Amino acid sequence: MYFSKLVESICPYVAGEQPQDKKYIKINTNENPYPPSKEVEKIIKSYDYSSLRLYPDPDSNVLADSLSKIYNVGKENIFLGNGSDEVLAMCFPAFFDPNDLPVAFADITYSFYKVWANMYKINTHVIPLNDNFEIEANDYINLGNKVKGIIITNPNAPTGIILDKQDLISIIKANKDKVVIVDEAYVDFANYSMAEYIKEFDNLLVVRTFSKSYSLAGIRCGFALGNAKLISALNTIKNSINSYTVNRLTQAVAKAAIEDRDYFESNINKIVQTREWTITKLKELGFYVLPSSSNFVFAKHIECKGKDLYLNLKKNGVLVRHFDLDRIRDYLRITIGTQEEMEKLIETLIEIM
């Protein structure tokens, strides 16, 4: 009797397992296998703990300055949040109305979108990926007045597939009257980003995270880049929920990480190399592997069932992610760990198959 009708009706997101016993090769939640930049260690060790008695800067100005330089945009084009999940969650009430025109997204994509839509009572227009698990650009180009906006994860998750750049630009151009949110959580492992296009397209919002490419899933920091009016709408929502979403240590740590470009690039290169090695090996073992532009691969075996493989791998100390959902239940989503971890994965697969 104490609860809202909403609580009784929504179905929360289920995150990947986070075992606390530490005995797994944990390649199930797309974390980076390498530590953050050494600059992160320095900033933490030298942090003036007494300053924690004060509220953080609600606008994260010092961190926004760094981002502003790196992306060559104004601070009015940047919105920071407690992880990109929080940024994306705030997009729903900022850009879409309850029980009104829907937001469009793919049937197979980040599964939090439909949870946020339910949370905010926003209708959805779900567009199936084609048989190759690709986004069909024409499906998004010909939406007309059917939807209020679009969210595209690019590269997509859990497929890892990136959309052709010109196709994505065509989608943004064909929907100038709608917001197009491009969730670039994995884009640093790919070969292009839409970040620079926010100046050209007023309807484009690019969402990023420090969790994957900066090895900072534990610090919770994400951001959006977009036209000042889109950013202002996000700030209106944020300041109607929580003024101080990004804490002092997070602001300092994220700044240190993003400014160490050399470490960032070498970290990415290592993961991309290991990804290509892993794909080759998986194919040798009889896996069908989707082309990945991310720090994970999505693969199914021609003979073994996805759930069996997942359970057998877990039993043998290797944790991957399996989604028991139509169209993808034969697949495993495997995060790219260190080279050693992926060698262990391949060995374990050979043993159990």
Place this chain on the structure above:
Amino acid sequence: MYFSKLVESICPYVAGEQPQDKKYIKINTNENPYPPSKEVEKIIKSYDYSSLRLYPDPDSNVLADSLSKIYNVGKENIFLGNGSDEVLAMCFPAFFDPNDLPVAFADITYSFYKVWANMYKINTHVIPLNDNFEIEANDYINLGNKVKGIIITNPNAPTGIILDKQDLISIIKANKDKVVIVDEAYVDFANYSMAEYIKEFDNLLVVRTFSKSYSLAGIRCGFALGNAKLISALNTIKNSINSYTVNRLTQAVAKAAIEDRDYFESNINKIVQTREWTITKLKELGFYVLPSSSNFVFAKHIECKGKDLYLNLKKNGVLVRHFDLDRIRDYLRITIGTQEEMEKLIETLIEIM
């Protein structure tokens, strides 16, 4: 055209000024003037930065264990969030429905309540404080079926006044069919808390923060204590917005702070002593001061206007908070700083008056 109707209609919360130039005696946002526990410094200096590559425990189990021991409640009675503002923000969709029965709160209280109500389209039933700026218990005892729930800040803000304990218990008992949220942001500076009563009253939710009494406004950590069903509703909302709201460093820092009970108590004692000294001095200067059970005082001068005093103090390097609102525009809300800071406040007041 990109925005929701909500964005056009809501009026965000305005936090106290956070000047970045550091030249003020900053007694405007109820921050603690003393640093956090030395244990916080230790935990930060010795923190394994490489673990930041991993997501935090979404349920903050290790921190919840500490809270569980200190408050003698089960972990199922604890909900953690990114500051108590986030916890309170999640209470609105968890316990109240849009365009339905209202939530009741005082006309003069934490001003974020009406912002959250607007954000989630929840009706409000605003109950005026009496002429002494006190909550009239009978107003809340006789609500009948008019409201879905109640929020009481206790001690209240910005008045600092605490409700008689038996009156608060009577309110909770008279509303067993409704959730009663007691926002105890300042309770560590008072002489009683409702935390222990969550076992007795299924409808009681107590909300707490690390920002004030633990000197950790910069780390963003708050929590709720309540019946497992209330906590479960909050978890449903949280997991429909953001699975990982409390980051790794915050979990570690909050745990270190709350376990150092000696420092916590000596810190509180110093502030309470300085508060009593400040009240005496303000009265000598012709101020009317409300009785405070918090780390701030709410005071008006018998002759000088609130806004003039605020502006003159600011000009002289002392930042206090002034609310330009009916009933309270003659008042200043003055955070209790160090003894030296309060002496400077009194000196400055003598100079400018």
